[in-house]
Amino acid sequence: MTLIGQFGFKSGRDLDKYKGVNYKVGMAGAPIVLDYAVGYLEAEVVKSLDAGTHTIFLGKLLDAEVLNDAEPMTYAYYHAIKGGKVPKAAPTYIGGDAPAYIVGEIAGEGIKEIKEDAKKVVMELAKYECTVCGYIYDPAVGDPDSGIKPGISFEELPDDWSCPMCGADKASFRKLE
8 A cells, every 4th residue: 555655646746756766767768666566568659548537558568577467456455445535526426435336346355364253353443534645544454564453443553653655654544434
């Protein structure tokens, strides 16, 4: 999640997005991020199409590599399990939670990791939302990337803990009702 926050919620005008990130320069001269990647496709853009809320790029494949056999994070998993949000200013923002069909298809994967005896207590703990990027800290999930196990309330997080998505401090979070 740190990598997503670094590239998705911070401006390159404010920081070097590639500092501390393992990458290589591809055949076309563009950086290819290797951290947390299971593979990559490198292409030369041959045409772009305006799709309203997005631009679709058509490309000629230059290089491709499978880096490891890890499970890739899907867009649905990012939203439903990792608590990823679309910024309100984004053209794809709809509001609300992930559609029920997405949660239903993949929620089992995340819930299986939570032990049954801890699950009852954890479900009662409050969730907190980052006011900068919309990330939701859910005690039922914790923050595995920062070593925070499921069952840790927001209040129990270390004082120096920061949003795994955008890096905002604890004071930037609000309790969800």
